[in-house]
Amino acid sequence: MASSHDADTAGITRRKSLAALAGAGALALAGCTQSSDGGDGSDGDDSLSGPINIAGSSTVYPLMSAIMEDFAEQHPQVDPDVSRTGSGGGFSNFFCVGETDFNNASRPIQPAEEELCAENGVEYVELIAATDALTVVVNPEADWVDSLTVEELAQIWEADPAQTWDEVRDEFPNEEIERFGAADTSGTYDYFIENVMGERGHTSDYQATEQDNSIAQGVSGSEFAIGYFGFSYYYQNPDQLKALGIDDGDGPVEPSLETASSGEYSPLSRSLYTYPSIESLGEEQVAAFARYFVEQTTNEDLVAGDVGYVPATEETQEEQLEILEDAIEQAQE
Template identity: 55%
Template sequence: MTDSPNRGVSRRSFLASTGAVGALALAGCTEGPSSGGSGDGGGSSGDSGSSGLSGEINITGSSTVYPVATAVANRFQQEHSGIDISVSSTGSGGGFSNHFCVGNSDFNNASRPITEEEKQLCSDNDIEYHEVNVATDALTVIVNDENDWVDCMTPEQLRQIWRADGASNWSDVKSEWPDEPISRFGAADTSGTFDYFKEAILGEEANHTSNYEATEQDNLILQGVQSDQYGIGYFGFAYYQGNKSAVKALGIDNGSGCVKPSLETAKAGEYKPLSRPLFTYPRKSALAEEHIAEFARYYVEQSANSSLIADEIGYVPKTEEAMQEELDALNEVIDEAQ
């Protein structure tokens, strides 16, 4: 690899190239570690590039968490050249059902908690796991840059646009808005972003419309909205953060005035109801292998690295205290596994 996210590559170019593509194999990276090593949060991984650790690690799951996993894996492999890491963007649900809960991956990233059905599938296949909160996201609603009629929406207005049998034209939502069809671009139903948006905006009483362009690839959502004046879409804040000049992010008025998505509003709990936790789930049996246990520790430590999580990727990092609690819990699981 020549473009490491922690070595001179801008957040925009990193997210544009990795935020939604299918898989990134990090095997064979030969660059040395960046100056500063693992930054605010990394300490467990020893001498750069010279450890005795070796082996493979397979990570599946959320496209939203994908940039975090990719950046962490890249840094870890710079310090441990004998480790080959594959990161695949399969969607949270696709990762659980097709890979992790059937024993074919070591970690599954998720942009919402594991569901009861997924828990049962894991149980049916004797897969035990540990939940790790790695960051906080501000799920972002975007419109075309030429959209001059709306800067903020209420959850109810979003519900009208995204529910089955809801609004067809913009004017159906608000009479003074254009009498033009709404073009929708959003996450596929295998995505944790889809699940979270449905729960937060539509609730239990409504179904998500099927009249939209559904994809696991955030860049396709971006391109769809960018090319259509009447387009609207949603994805994780980090992808918007890397493409601010391409589209417009809407604020959300949840009853206390319009609040724009940002790291600050998500951290303060002001961006409601679309702030959400992001997770990774290591498989407990995989943690019996030392190289996987070390990577899991490193992943948790990096969750408090603000230069990586906030500045480079665009999510809210863990506090040092919260990270240490996650690390203590992980170490207990690792002790049991080993």
């Protein structure tokens, strides 16, 4: 059941290669699985088989691919396909037209997407995956800036933006601002507009991409560049980039697992989601993976230590499992 987004299929060996995300190319996740006789400590369960197709958010992608890798090692007959299409691109081009089993999203599903799913008979449930600190980054050589106010951030990214840094703050250099950010199919783009830009819109004068590693490369290559993406990509590459503190009125707060968890990193801390199709949950391998995914959302070593997001609380996990089990029961009646 491979689809047109296979070109971006990737299965990164998490414990060895997540730190290489800034330069990673597409890899076949199925090729990373182990044989059923079990060097991974699992029982080599061959009872599950079949495809699991997942598209959507590039922000959720590192977490989803890490959890999928572990699941695929335990179930080597499962054929996973995890890709980065952007939250909106995943909903409109794949999930809501019935081509994928899950859609990852860095913001809640939007009304137009709900309508598209309804038109195509695609029912789903919303599951919270983790908490992210949307991170604004500059080049490490940019020693003239450590933080920005929300207003200054808006000046840089609004529809008619500042062109040089000294237009944002007098003491900044008279150098052209180079912008790297999320494409308009991205949930990160939508979240940024809703929580920073508002009615000021978003400039088209920037390098737009669904590949967060491309943003990282662009910013690391220019002293006067700025970009934004999910915290995981900074967390995995802290020496290549400089994260800015954001001042929402009470002084600058730097992005971190702690400030995202507490809500202190305002307004850029946010929930991350995945949406399984209820019809797809009728397939045993899809239902089993959905359960496994929710079970792993409280795994601090994986979610925080390996990927760089805030794990779900036990209470949230229990709520998500209850929602999921109801959907699985509905699917398998």
